[in-house]
Amino acid sequence: MPAKVTIIAGPPQSGKTERLLGRYRRVLAENNPGATLWLAPTWRAAAEVRWRLLAAGAAGCFSPGVMTFEKFAEAVIQAAPAVVRPMTGLMKRHLIRQLIDEQLDAGRLEHFRPIARTGGLVDLVSEFISELKRLEIWPEEFQRACNSRGMTQKDVELLEIYTAYQQCLHEHQLYDAEGRFWSARDWLSAKPQAAGLVVADGFTDFTRTQHEIIEILAGRADELLISLTLEKEPRPLFLKPLATLAELRRRHENVVFEELPRGAFRKPWPAMAHIEKTLFANPRRVQPAESTDGVEIIAAAGPIGEIEQIGSRIKLLMVEDGVPPGEIAVVFRSTQHLGALVAEVFGRLGIPFAIEAATTLDRSPVLKAFVALLRMDVEDQQFDELPEWATLSEWAEAWQRLAAATGLLRVIEQEEQPVSYVGLPDRLVWQRLMGALTIGDTLSGWLKRRPPKLDRREALAALMDILASEHIGTGGDESGQVRVLSAAGARALQIPHLFMAGLSEKAFPPPDRDEKLYAEAECQRLIDEGLPLVARTERNREEMLLFYETITRASRRLYLSYPAMDDSAQPLSPSPYLAEVEQACGPGRIRRREFSDLSPIPPGDEPLCRREFRIKAVATALEGNVSLLAGLIAEGGRGKGEGGESHLARISHQPGTSQNSVPLLRRSSAGGDPKHCLPFRQAVAHRGVAENIL
Numbered sequence: 052m053p054a055k056v057t058i059i060a061g062p063p064q065s066g067k068t069e070r071l072l073g074r075y076r077r078v079l080a081e082n083n084p085g086a087t088l089w090l091a092p093t094w095r096a097a098a099e100v101r102w103r104l105l106a107a108g109a110a111g112c113f114s115p116g117v118m119t120f121e122k123f124a125e126a127v128i129q130a131a132p133a134v135v136r137p138m139t140g141l142m143k144r145h146l147i148r149q150l151i152d153e154q155l156d157a158g159r160l161e162h163f164r165p166i167a168r169t170g171g172l173v174d175l176v177s178e179f180i181s182e183l184k185r186l187e188i189w190p191e192e193f194q195r196a197c198n199s200r201g202m203t204q205k206d207v208e209l210l211e212i213y214t215a216y217q218q219c220l221h222e223h224q225l226y227d228a229e230g231r232f233w234s235a236r237d238w239l240s241a242k243p244q245a246a247g248l249v250v251a252d253g254f255t256d257f258t259r260t261q262h263e264i265i266e267i268l269a270g271r272a273d274e275l276l277i278s279l280t281l282e283k284e285p286r287p288l289f290l291k292p293l294a295t296l297a298e299l300r301r302r303h304e305n306v307v308f309e310e311l312p313r314g315a316f317r318k319p320w321p322a323m324a325h326i327e328k329t330l331f332a333n334p335r336r337v338q339p340a341e342s343t344d345g346v347e348i349i350a351a352a353g354p355i356g357e358i359e360q361i362g363s364r365i366k367l368l369m370v371e372d373g374v375p376p377g378e379i380a381v382v383f384r385s386t387q388h389l390g391a392l393v394a395e396v397f398g399r400l401g402i403p404f405a406i407e408a409a410t411t412l413d414r415s416p417v418l419k420a421f422v423a424l425l426r427m428d429v430e431d432q433q434f435d436e437l438p439e440w441a442t443l444s445e446w447a448e449a450w451q452r453l454a455a456a457t458g459l460l461r462v463i464e465q466e467e468q469p470v471s472y473v474g475l476p477d478r479l480v481w482q483r484l485m486g487a488l489t490i491g492d493t494l495s496g497w498l499k500r501r502p503p504k505l506d507r508r509e510a511l512a513a514l515m516d517i518l519a520s521e522h523i524g525t526g527g528d529e530s531g532q533v534r535v536l537s538a539a540g541a542r543a544l545q546i547p548h549l550f551m552a553g554l555s556e557k558a559f560p561p562p563d564r565d566e567k568l569y570a571e572a573e574c575q576r577l578i579d580e581g582l583p584l585v586a587r588t589e590r591n592r593e594e595m596l597l598f599y600e601t602i603t604r605a606s607r608r609l610y611l612s613y614p615a616m617d618d619s620a621q622p623l624s625p626s627p628y629l630a631e632v633e634q635a636c637g638p639g640r641i642r643r644r645e646f647s648d649l650s651p652i653p654p655g656d657e658p659l660c661r662r663e664f665r666i667k668a669v670a671t672a673l674e675g676n677v678s679l680l681a682g683l684i685a686e687g688g689r690g691k692g693e694g695g696e697s698h699l700a701r702i703s704h705q706p707g708t709s710q711n712s713v714p715l716l717r718r719s720s721a722g723g724d725p726k727h728c729l730p731f732r733q734a735v736a737h738r739g740v741a742e743n744i745l
Contacts (some may be wrong), residue, residue: 054249054268054269054270054271054272054273054274054275055273055274055275055305055307055539056269056275056277056280056299056303056304056306056307056405057205057274057275057276057277057306057307057308057309058277058279058296058299058306058308058309058670059071059278059279059309059311060278060279060280060281060292060296060308060309060311061281061282061310061311061312061313062280062281062282062309062327062603063280063319063327063600063603063604064313064317064318064319064327064603064606065311065313066277066311066317067252067278067280067311067491068103068252068253068278070102070253070311070689071089071137071250071276071278072100073248073276074248074250074276074589075087075089075104075248076104078247078248078274079104079115082247084113084114085114085116086116086246086247086248087115087116087246087247087248087250087251088116088118088122088123088248088249088268088272089115089116089117089118089252090118090119090123090249090250090251090252090254091117091118091119091120091252091253091351092119092120092253092254092542092543093119093253093538093539093540093543094119095529095540095541095543095544096119096123096252096253096543096544097117097118097119099436099543099544099545100117100252101115101117105154106116106502109260110460113296118234118591118677120261120264121228121231123235124231124232124234124235125137125231125263126228126482127234127235127238127239128231128234128235128238130238131234131238131242133224133238135224135225135226135234136224136225136497137225137226137227137231138225138226138227138494139490140228140520141487141490141517141520141521142490142491142493143177143227143228144173144177144516144520145490145491145494146219146494146498147173147176147180147212147216148175148215148516149500149503150215150216150219151163151167151172151173151176151212152167153215154166154167154208154211154212155167157207159211160208161204161208162203162204162205162208163205163208169521170515170516171566171585172522173516174520175566175567175568176209176212176568179209179213179568180213180216181227181228181229182584183213184229184230184580185225185229186258186259186583186584187233187258187259187260188582188583188584188701189217190210190214190217191211192212192581192582193209193210193582194210195580195581196577196580196581196582197210197577197580199581200576200577200579200580205568209218209568212266219498223497223498225497228479229436229474229720232258232260232261232264233260235264236260236263236264236267236464237474238577239264239268239503240267246271246272246273247272247273247274248272248273248274248275248276248369249265249268249272249274249275249276250275250276250277251265251275251276251277251278252276252278252543253278253542253543254277254278254279255279255280255292255295255593255596255600256291256292256294256295257295257298258716262298262302263298265277265302266302266715268305269303271686275303277299279292279295279296279330280292280596280600281296281310281618282313283291283310286331286332287331287592287595288331288592288596288599289596290589290592290597291589291592291593291596292596293711296308298477308510313327318608319603319606320344320345320607321340321342321344321682322340322342322343322344322345322346322609322636323345323346323603323605323606323609324601325340325341325342325601325635325636326340326346326609326632326635326636327603329635329636330599330602330631330632330635331595331599331631331635332635334634337634337635337708339636339637339640340635340636340637340640343636343637343640343642344638345607345608345609345639346608346609346610346611346632346641346642347608347609347610347611347641347642347643347644348610348611348629348633348641348642348643348644349361349364349610349612349613349643349644349646350612350613350615350625350643350644350645350646351612351613351614352614352615352616352646353613353614353615353616353618353620354392354614354615354617354618355392355396355618356614356616356646357552357553357612357613357614358392358393358396358397358552359396360612360644360646361381361424361550361552361610361612362396362397362399362400362402363490364550364610365379365381365397365400365402365533365550366400366401366402368548368575369402374547374548375531376402376403376404376531376532376533377529377530377531377532377533377534378546378547378548378607379533379534379547379548380391380533380534380535380536380541380546380548380549380550381533381534381535381536381545381548381550381552382535382536382537382538382541382546382549382550382552382601383536383537383538383552383553383558383559384537384553384558384559384560384561384667385410385537385538385561386406386407386408386535386536386537386539388408389406389408389535390406390408390410390414391410391414393406393535394406402533403531403532403533404532404533404534404535405528405532405533405534405535406535407531407534407535407536407537408535408537409523409524410522410523411519411520411523412480412484412487412517412518412519412521412522412523412676413515413518413519415477415480416579417459417462417463417477417480417481418480418481418484418518419715420459421450421454421459422511422514422515422518424453424457425450425511425514426461426511428507429433429507429508429511433507434453436449436452436453436456437449437450437453437507438503439506439507440504440506441504441505441510442491442492442502442503442504442505443488443489443491443492443502443505443510443513444488444489444491444492444502446488446505446510446514447488447489449484452487460481462477463477463478463481464478464481465477465478466624470646480509480523483521483523484517484518484521487517488514488517491513538559538597538598539597541601541604542597542599542600542604542745544604545604545606546604546605546606547605547606547607547608548564548605548607548608548610549601549602549604549608549609549610550607550610550612551602551609551610551611551612551615552600553611553612553614553615554611554612554621554625554626554628554629555613555614555624555625555626556612556623556624556626556627557596558626559594559598559626559628560590560594560598560626560627560628561592561594563587574586582739595628598628602632604694611629611632611641613626613629615645615646663717664680
């Protein structure tokens with residue numbers, strides 16, 4: 052008998068997840084381990100659900116069954132009797148690279164011939180295949196649509212690569228990131244195993260294969276619960292969850308629909324309640340907000356200035372308001388390429404943080420030095436330790452010997468090493484590279500092919516491609532830290548203090564990429580021929596929903612920031628979504644803080660870190676007031692409070708001094724005892740020393 056299917060819908064903060072958790076706790080308590088399954092969109096959402104399961108008072112729980120859809124598919128495949136091997140992203144690149152080379156050598160590439168040897172083409176083809184497989188568009192379906200609208204040379208070449216790729220996976224029992232759902236679906240279909248309760252929470256839609264997996268689970272479970280973000284009078288941004296609701300009703304019989312009212316679980320503060328109801332609504336029907344307290348717009352002087360302003364505000368929240376770091380999150384549309392900047396600013400301010408952004412191996416300083424060494428070998432002089440021709444695995448062994456002979460390996464393997472912002476010391480980064488270099492030979496063994504031999508220049512090119520595509524630094528414990536997340540990673544979390552950052556015009560929503568295999572008009576013609584590709588209008592709605600779901604995760608305060616200037620000091624326009632928030636609340640009603648000064652001198656009288664204290668001291672000394680610099684020298688160049696429990700260097704004013712005269716670090720590593728402060732007379736005593744330095 053099919054499961055009872057209940058869809059719980061409602062706006063943000065209506066208690067959808069809490070309602071599901073209540074039912075889930077009861078079933079967990081009444082059944083043996085393994086009787087429940089909770090599917091979450093991200094590992095962070097799954098971790099939060101596990102925490103909330105225990106937050107209700109339970110001492111512990113065996114096998115709660117809370118995982119992402121991807122992890123569930125992996126678990127199903129691992130339990131299957133058939134040997135199906137997972138293919139990593141790097142293996143996929145190796146295979147696509149080989150298929151492109153084979154097409155080129157056979158004279159079958161005309162359209163892509165000029166870029167056939169580049170890593171960029173591998174990226175584009177890989178993304179293209181991933182999109183088709185995610186939408187479950189088979190090669191024959193792609194061919195049929197192309198024939199209907201007129202087959203081009205580009206279509207022919209992509210079709211041959213896609214067909215060969217799928218044949219390789221099928222013949223050698225391999226599956227990629229998208230294929231794991233197909234493999235899991237096929238195994239579930241043949242495995243008669245019952246379940247008690249299945250929950251899918253935090254999703255806006257499901258792929259066709261995921262829908263089929265949910266159907267299989269519903270046929271064997273006692274109860275299926277699904278949550279969707281909707282409201283009684285839906286706006287255009289809710290079209291995707293509405294389509295998901297319609298598809299669920301089509302696939303399941305006797306669906307029960309429950310709609311929760313706004314604020315049923317947690318009543319948002321007035322400003323957020325107004326934004327929830329009016330964002331992206333018809334402006335003619337929107338009334339100005341009665342209050343915008345708790346919402347603030349920050350217009351910063353450039354990208355670096357934006358991170359600095361966010362860091363300063365976070366520091367004050369932590370020190371003056373006592374907000375735990377774990378209750379703060381900084382969210383960008385994408386965190387790509389932000390890791391180093393955030394690490395530099397937050398590290399300087401003493402803010403504990405965890406960043407979602409994975410970085411590629413080519414950002415590692417030690418690997419940059421290694422590449423420079425190999426360039427010398429290729430361009431200037433050849434090292435005797437290296438072979439003329441070898442497979443990538445053999446090159447890895449040769450490069451290991453070269454690193455040892457030059458002393459680089461000794462530096463890499465030092466025990467005492469500072470950990471980079473990706474959280475990996477040099478020796479682990481090197482180990483990751485050595486492992487990545489052997490993956491190609493492993494794949495060749497699975498495909499029963501001889502691994503290709505490369506000369507020095509080809510080996511260096513292959514190394515550069517691996518360094519630019521292999522990612523490190525994702526995952527890990529984020530408890531007790533300020534989280535720096537992408538919008539997709541934050542949309543299902545609870546965040547008391549949310550900084551929605553990077554809201555410039557071309558960042559959120561992101562523009563259409565120029566480097567695509569098919570232009571928008573070409574995609575639309577394929578859509579017209581029946582392919583379920585995503586059109587631009589649908590992508591725009593998805594971006595609106597992503598923004599809406601992200602900012603409504605804030606439960607206490609919301610900061611909306613953007614760089615008002617670029618790195619060249621040219622003005623930048625804010626995101627249209629930021630304009631939508633202002634329009635929803637009423638023009639000029641949201642507090643706005645603008646920072647247009649590009650000077651490195653910290654504003655105000657409260658330096659927040661050692662660097663700011665030094666800059667402030669020198670700046671005031673150049674203006675004729677050397678007391679801050681004298682105090683800095685007297686303290687040995689260090690500000691009390693650096694590395695202490697607060698990090699906040701506060702300026703105190705002694706009688707008879709100007710407002711900026713004397714640095715008194717009230718909150719210090721010694722607990723703020725007045726005897727650790729620097730009185731004005733001590734600053735005056737050191738005036739001569741400071742003047743000599745200047």
